[in-house]
Amino acid sequence: MDVSDILAAHAAKQKSIQVEKEIPLEIDAGLLTVTDLNPVDTESYNADLEEYLLATARDGAQALIASLFSLPTTSSPDGPLAQLPPPTTQLPRAKPLPKPKPLTKWEKFAKAKGIQKKRKDKKVWDEEKQEWVDRWGWKGANKKEEEQWLTEVPANADVDFNPSHEARKKRKEKMAKNERQHVQNLARAEKEQGSGSSSGLQIQAQRKREIDRTLATTRTSTASMGKFDRKLEGEKKLKGVKRKFDPTEVSSSAEKSQNLEILSKLDREPLSKKSKRASDTPAAASVLNVRKAVRFASKGQGSAALARQAGGSKGKRGKR
Amino acid sequence: MLRTVKPKNARSKRALEAREAKEVEDARTAIFVKGTHTGEVVNGVMKELMALKRPNAISFSKKNSVRPFEDASSLEFYAQKNDASLFVVGQSTKKRPNGMVFVRMFDERVLDMCEVGVESWKSMNEFKTPKSTPGHKPLMHFASELFDSHPRFIQLKSLLMDFFNGEVIDSICLAGMDHVISVSLGPTPATLNTATSTLGATSTGADSGELPKVHIRAYTTRLLASGTRIPRVELTPMGPSVDLSLRRHTEADPEMMKQAMKRPKVRKQEVEKGLGKKKKNMEVDEMGDLRGRIHLAKQDLGKLQTRKMKGLKAGMDEDEDVEMSDGEADTRKHKRRKSQ
Incomplete structure (x- = not known):
């Protein structure tokens, strides 16, 4: 009995579904992806681009489908389902990982006691x-x-x-x-x-810093910079507070310049007043925030309410 | 902003819950945005790409003045509004004709971007062949050694995989695999070939002129009986076929990438399957029973307590013959030995 042609036919069958490459193809069945790391064959690439691309793609697809068909399957009404392995290529997530939900008081208790959750119908x-x-x-x-x-x-119930x-x-x-x-x-x-959480700690730390700063300012806000204030128990000495005493004898030119500086300070208008006056000038009129002004004038009621108030009974009469 | 909105009815509550971060994510939605000017080419290519991406694609039909490389804030806004994490921004200028920018988002911020220029393209309609069904998952094929070595192409591969195939699924219908998207590169230029080991040098001098072209092709598959369990695959060009050249890009911020690469802890069921951290000497057999192996030190059988019998007492056997002749002497001797 000659089996050589049967064997040849079997070999031919195998040949049609086998892909041989110099560097074996990398297959990621989880993401249905195949990567062909073989260098491009420049000759056939230049000769017929489409034909070359089709050939490489066919080889890749053949290898991928071969690996997918050899996966364990389960049956479904639409045909066999291949069970995919987890992907080997790591792709970045679209959203961060969900944080675990904090447990309620009961859930914590139940966990400690080992109470199982029962679903009620x-x-x-x-x-x-x-x-x-x-x-x-x-x-x-x-x-x-x-x-x-x-x-x-009940027998002891009220009348009503x-x-x-x-x-x-x-x-x-x-x-x-x-x-x-x-x-x-x-x-x-x-x-x-x-x-x-770390963000919560940061907020706490910042709040502490703010309070410390406020405390430090208040402590140095007396004429003696807090030197004669009554100390609380356990209160620490404030760091970086230095009272500066100028020498009593200075040169006449220095004294003059000091005094002139004081005088010029007295002459100058305070900053807040200056800014107010600047807003009166027509150039700065555009700076006026109309929306804010309306809100202030109408006590938050809006411009419609303001108009009604200004028009008063006149508007109402007009309607009638 | 949308996160802080408190839902006012059950429907909007469900909608917001569907948008929340999940352990296993859904498929990414892509938005196709037209820039201030898009030519016929870019419009066509974007339409075809959208046809491939179909159920998870949103098209912005009006022009928008978005420049992803200068200011990505509007993209972030679109992403938030539409719950989308991928963008294709088409823009054609004199300096960069027929450009498309692939943008990937993480947590509603831009993760990385890659700009490509369309060199030539052929529409689906020009191929008079059967098309794939929208919604079927494509097979992806990448061909070139640069996809493993060159940072630009590693990024491109990751982007395209995310674009077409990013969703993690646990099973696939074998009959439903009806198309392949193939991404191949032109011949690797000599400069890249030699310099692959010194990546720093290539990335600094990587002009788009040096990088090989990218050929994207889509084929439908035909599974022919081969006489074995595995079918023989034949491919038919389906279209679109697009040739691209790489242009500008931005790498992902390493810190953000680290956040994006975080994986959920492997669940209990999967630990049993043998994934995750392997427990020593524990395995799950085919029936799903957990089996453990315990190692003990070598047992000292000399200390083993067997049944107590007078005949088995120490020193009984060696002077048996004496015992037979002189019982009294032996007992004395025995006592002495005991006292030793």
């Missing part, structure tokens, strides 16, 4: 209606007590005891409590994040 079976009803919300089961036509009243009213109050209280706890959880999370 949203619907409960109503025996009377013989159907599934929502646990809460519109026609929810939690309002059953308020709506039932007959309610047991209203059972449906009481049930409603209880339900609303529960909601309010939940909301309160929610707000508390949010506040707690904020606080923890503030102290834990």
